[in-house]
Amino acid sequence: MARSREFDPDAALQSALELFWRRGYEATSVADLVEHLGIGRASLYATFGSKHELYLKALDRYGQAQNPLLTRELSPPGPVLPAVRRLVRRFAAEAAADASREQGCLVTNTAVELAPHDAASAGRVRQSWDGLETLLHSALVRAQAQGELSRDRDPLALARMLLVLMQGLRVVGKAAADPARVRDAAEQALALLD
Structure with a gap:
């Protein structure tokens, strides 16, 4: 039987977005992400892939939040x-x-x-x-x-x-x-x- 995730991937992605946004890509290490998200390194990789893939997902989320606001404006x-x-x-x-x-x-x-x-x-x-x-x-x-x-x-x-x-x-x-x-x-x- 597969183990269920012990964290909310959606909340973790939002948290990663905020960390990347505040610090930038290069200044944010995988160790920083693990600590900030409160998840293990293996869980981070299993859920989001590499740091780069996580960054791109965070960037996509950012765009998805901004686009409707701009359209309305x-x-x-x-x-x-x-x-x-x-x-x-x-x-x-x-x-x-x-x-x-x-x-x-x-x-x-x-x-x-x-x-x-x-x-x-x-x-x-x-x-x-x-x-x-x-x-x-x-x-x-x-x-x-x-x-x-x-x-x-x-x-x-x-x-x-x-x-x-x-x-x-x-x-x-x-x-x-x-x-x-x-x-x-x-x-x-x-x-x-x-």
């Missing part, structure tokens, strides 16, 4: 550009906040730490950014159809610019102690929507 009834502006300003505020500075965004952290040399991580980052770009593009197309955005603007190019800006805000916010830097950048980019 960019899909309000009525005018669309105020929602786009709120989203960009939220990214800037989070990037400038002391509490966010340490953790940042798990996807952005992965882009900086792992994506340059890890194809699986790079794929997850691309998937996340493609999704955000698609949401922004759809919102800007709706804004254009509703007369909020000039017909001479390219919604796809604007969506890409906003994506790059938003990710850049997160990177700069992690290192910069001057919140005005990210707020000013966000406002200058948003002026392009006028």
